[in-house]
Amino acid sequence: MFSYIVNMNMVAFAIVNVPVSIASILMNIFFAYCMIFSQKGPVNSIKPLLNVLLWSLIGCNLILNILNLLFVFFDFVEWVPWIHILSEAGILFAMWTGFTASLALNVCYYFQIVPVRRPCLTWMKKHIRLFVYLALFVDRLFFLSEFLVRVIWDISAMNLNSTRGHVNITSETTDLGIDILSHIDFWIRCCYFLLCLGIMLASSSATVVYLRNHIKRMEENGSSFSALRKKQQMKVTVLGMIQGVLYFLASGWLMTEELLAYFVAFKDQHGHLICTVMALYSLGTTILLGVGQANFCLMAKNIGRKLQTLKCPLP
Template sequence: MNSSYIEMSPLAFAIVNVPVSAATLLMNMFFIYCMFSSQDGSENVQKPPLNVLVGSLIGCNLLLNICNLMFVVYYFVDVPIWMIIISSVLIFYAMRTSVTASLGVNVFYYFQIVPVRHPCLICLKTRIKLFMYMMLSFDRIFFLFSFFLSAIRSYLFISVEYLNSSSIPDNITDDSIVWHNLFLTDFSLRCSYFWVCLGIMLASNTATAHYLWRHVKSMEGNSSSALRYRKQKRVTLLSITQTVLFFFSSCWFMADDLIYRFDLAYFDPTGRIVCSVMVIYSFGTTIILGLGQSKFRLRAVDFVKTLVRLSHKVPESK
């Protein structure tokens, strides 16, 4: 039974999501420009599989925030129901697939920093490209099941919320045994997948931090080692931050699914709150990506210096 009602108004949704999504889109478009730019030194060039992982993460962020902005517009403009459904399910799909790209970046830096001795880890390191490509491919296929179920769920919700539809057949309703089992299976698979990802992130971050802590004194004695240590420490701290961000957002999504599945409360029926959480997660991931990749960070510094230099030249020309 519905014991409480918690919802986000369309205006509040627009106030929160529009500036955050716009900023995230601008940053990711800047990252795309940096990836295709060839003005950096060879030390900042991204090579496979890192460029594939970063490109996949950027693509997920772009898709998520473009669909989110469209979702905002739909609350103020009448559009066909299929556009609302496609936008809503693409937001979830982009969010879920971005997790694997973030995981891949964490694992990649783990293999770059920490010497591995276990035969399985050695095998993974020597075949890191194949492993990452297979992981990304499996991820896209794995979440197609959730994609189609989310499309049906969105149709049921939107039909009731916006069209006041009372003509949904009994054999397609969300309360049927078949749909209950399908959604329960999907939820179980996604929970298992996210907990496995979290475990791998925690293991790689812990191992990397432990390795750097053990070798901090030996690295500080040499200038080149100290510079490399600072870069590795920055990457590790950002990876830990990404893991924490992933943990809290995933817990929110799982709690939202549980509340919906067991009808614990009339919570966020239109999905505005959960979309806001996804957008904030995407924004945080984008900032971490910008700080963690030297190519993006250095190009941003050059861009700011250029703007400052041009701003000083304007008064002189007058």
């Protein structure tokens, strides 16, 4: 079988990933601060479903970038193999669950903005909390089990390689069972990826098309349409388009790597390439989160005013 190995230089990996991950971590810590202290007033209160999704996305971004910094650290020091295995599996867990949180957030915005008429969509909108909570639960249960299987599998393979001289016929049977399970797991993830990608593209496209047509109709009919409201809807449209593109590129890259590894023995040496792509995706998602959430922007403006007051005290 044809095999191809990609090896990203560890210096280049560090130069790109360290500032990107540090910036993402600091911004997400600030978002967590905003989430905690914005609950005190009714003006900045966040709806429970949105609260859960934002915490989920912030948590996934923090886990991914903290583990990514550990990967950079592992390149320059001697590390314990099982810690590397745990970190790699943790990054994959944060990647996929972060994708699901972004998808659920996008779907919620779709149901808030776009009026639905079909019975199935009407039912989903009515029970959106149950639908999202169930999706998050199943998603995390599936990828947590995959996290455990990946860790046990990699540690077992590491121990097997170190004791290769003692392998007998039983190990061949075990390897065959693991191989079958890996094939099943791969195709389940492929189906999951295609389903999530289709939902993301459909909800993002429908939201963009609806807002574009809505703004156009309001302008043609001469209806009262404030500049502020138009600006807000245009902002939602642009952010939705960018989030959809980021989701498509990052999840598509991840699935392409897995397909190549499955069919042509493609290997990303040390996982540098995929970690870099995910770190950049996380930074992009974090920036969109900060721009799109009004309470984050308001908190940042308030902190900016306080800092400006401290720097320029009144006489």
